[in-house]
Amino acid sequence: MSLPFFYWMVIIGVELLEASMLDISASVDLENVLHITDERYLSVTMGPTVIRHNWGNFNTSSAKIQALAKGLAPAFFRIGGNEADILIFNRTTGVVNDIDKDWAQYSSSDDTDWYDEDLDYDTSFTESKDSWTNFTMTARQWDQLNTFTKTVGWNLLFDLNVLLRKGQEWDSSNALELMAYSIRQNYTQNLNFELGNEPNAFQHSINYTLAPVQLGKDFLQLHYLLKQSSSFSRFFSHSLLVGPDTTRPTSDHAKVIDYLRKYYMNGRQAKAADFVNPEILDLFPQQAARVKAVIKEVGLEYKPLMLGETGSCWGGGAPHLSNRYAGGFLWLDKLGIAARMGHSVVMRQTFYEGNYGLIGTDLFPSPDYWLSLLYKILVGTRVLHVATDDKSGRVRVYAHCTALSRSHYPKGSVTVYVLNLHTSPMQLTLNSVLSSKMKHVYWFTPHSHKGFSSEYVDINGKKMELLDDVIFPKVMPKITTDVKITLPQTSFGFIVIPEADAPVCL
Numbered sequence: 001m002s003l004p005f006f007y008w009m010v011i012i013g014v015e016l017l018e019a020s021m022l023d024i025s026a027s028v029d030l031e032n033v034l035h036i037t038d039e040r041y042l043s044v045t046m047g048p049t050v051i052r053h054n055w056g057n058f059n060t061s062s063a064k065i066q067a068l069a070k071g072l073a074p075a076f077f078r079i080g081g082n083e084a085d086i087l088i089f090n091r092t093t094g095v096v097n098d099i100d101k102d103w104a105q106y107s108s109s110d111d112t113d114w115y116d117e118d119l120d121y122d123t124s125f126t127e128s129k130d131s132w133t134n135f136t137m138t139a140r141q142w143d144q145l146n147t148f149t150k151t152v153g154w155n156l157l158f159d160l161n162v163l164l165r166k167g168q169e170w171d172s173s174n175a176l177e178l179m180a181y182s183i184r185q186n187y188t189q190n191l192n193f194e195l196g197n198e199p200n201a202f203q204h205s206i207n208y209t210l211a212p213v214q215l216g217k218d219f220l221q222l223h224y225l226l227k228q229s230s231s232f233s234r235f236f237s238h239s240l241l242v243g244p245d246t247t248r249p250t251s252d253h254a255k256v257i258d259y260l261r262k263y264y265m266n267g268r269q270a271k272a273a274d275f276v277n278p279e280i281l282d283l284f285p286q287q288a289a290r291v292k293a294v295i296k297e298v299g300l301e302y303k304p305l306m307l308g309e310t311g312s313c314w315g316g317g318a319p320h321l322s323n324r325y326a327g328g329f330l331w332l333d334k335l336g337i338a339a340r341m342g343h344s345v346v347m348r349q350t351f352y353e354g355n356y357g358l359i360g361t362d363l364f365p366s367p368d369y370w371l372s373l374l375y376k377i378l379v380g381t382r383v384l385h386v387a388t389d390d391k392s393g394r395v396r397v398y399a400h401c402t403a404l405s406r407s408h409y410p411k412g413s414v415t416v417y418v419l420n421l422h423t424s425p426m427q428l429t430l431n432s433v434l435s436s437k438m439k440h441v442y443w444f445t446p447h448s449h450k451g452f453s454s455e456y457v458d459i460n461g462k463k464m465e466l467l468d469d470v471i472f473p474k475v476m477p478k479i480t481t482d483v484k485i486t487l488p489q490t491s492f493g494f495i496v497i498p499e500a501d502a503p504v505c506l
């Protein structure tokens, strides 16, 4: 026995501490609103690659896809990604792309060694230079996209091709054609635009430099078309112009920013433990703070801040983790932090496809789909401040006024959402006005012994799955008046306090 006695004391002490449940208290400010998010706060994206492959399994008239999408309405549906800048709209051609050829390359890309850890742009499709060839979006595909978006109650945010150039300037003629066609089809009221995908990464990806000043001019040109031109502006008065989309919003070239982009970690290397590592979760607020500082510097604080293209990992997501139970930690924490830090919209990359898709190519809703659904139903736009006595960063607590319309909770209700990253259960006590009141708990645990990599999630012990293509499982809260709420080990969930009577939520 070579260890000195006091070492044993320390080790045993820690174990005892872990074994008995620790108490955490959280105090929700019921008097002040920190920030009000957009109704479409939780929004989703899809890559134009799905259009390139003429939808794959994403049949826009499928009742199942529509039902899953409606569950998340209202939301923005951002169509953007690398392939936005090689998409050309063609109203006259009926010819879709050579799908077989594209598909072979595309579907094999997951197995090939396309992944390059030095790349700091979106690697959601194969990175070979061949993939940077233009492809056509037909009028029929545009019709399908618009009809789908409108049917499910979403708003389209379409990323226009900024690599169509005329000399130094953006060549807007293809965008004009798309707009004219959209006016004729009456799509304009549901249509918002972006210009270019991560233009600051062009240098790296295709050896093309689009200077920020020029990009600014290109945005002004688009702004003029949508908002001032006599022929278009009256049709696009509702349309938002979002941008510029940028991967690296500050001049801080610290390695951590490169590494992060808007994602937390590198998909191929992510380990299960990273998903519950508070240091990794805390990287996002550090970066968001830098973005806010820049926005303040340029005097645009009044503009809504959108967080586009966000997933748990870049490089297509971490196989067997991002689309499993583990993905929920990063996703829920990001939703909490981004709201607290004043974002209006957070767009989940992606709704369909990829390791981080809310639904997979097999149309199977991932645990994050159910988490997003509950978030939509229970979490309202008014963000509240929460103070906790947790020093470890491992119990993370957020609160909003409850969303009322779908939940049917009364005015004044408060929704608290909590992550317990500890490998042991914890006990949470809310501030005194809330602690004694009735609580409706919706707790997410892995369905199977697979734990983190479980493809099914339980809410209050009930497995979440569609009952048929369009019928959702009924989710019942666990009702308790206990002052201390037990948070199971490494898990997360929502607590609604229907009788909170919070002044700011009335």
Ligand SMILES: *[C@@H]1O[C@H](CO)[C@@H](O)[C@H](O)[C@H]1NC(C)=O
Pocket (backbone or CB within 6 Å): 059, 060, 061, 062, 063
């Ligand atoms: C798409 O779904 C619709 C409605 O279920 C069906 O009629 C149509 O055949 C499907 N299209 C394809 C290509 O599977």
Ligand SMILES: *[C@@H]1O[C@H](CO)[C@@H](O)[C@H](O)[C@H]1NC(C)=O
Pocket (backbone or CB within 6 Å): 088, 089, 090, 091, 092, 093, 095
């Ligand atoms: C659209 O397709 C037609 C027929 O394939 C072709 O003649 C025309 O040049 C295309 N237009 C654009 C803008 O690519």
Ligand SMILES: *[C@@H]1O[C@H](CO)[C@@H](O)[C@H](O)[C@H]1NC(C)=O
Pocket (backbone or CB within 6 Å): 086, 132, 133, 134, 163, 164, 165
């Ligand atoms: C795509 O088409 C545009 C317009 O024809 C052209 O300027 C551009 O070089 C093409 N891009 C690629 C990658 O082929």
Ligand SMILES: *[C@@H]1O[C@H](CO)[C@@H](O)[C@H](O)[C@H]1NC(C)=O
Pocket (backbone or CB within 6 Å): 186, 189, 190
């Ligand atoms: C055009 O669309 C809007 C909503 O998007 C709808 O209210 C209006 O009735 C439509 N107009 C026509 C002529 O279909």
Ligand SMILES: *[C@@H]1O[C@H](CO)[C@@H](O)[C@H](O)[C@H]1NC(C)=O
Pocket (backbone or CB within 6 Å): 207
């Ligand atoms: C990038 O483009 C420049 C000119 O536009 C050229 O001189 C240079 O060789 C290119 N670099 C690569 C790696 O292709």
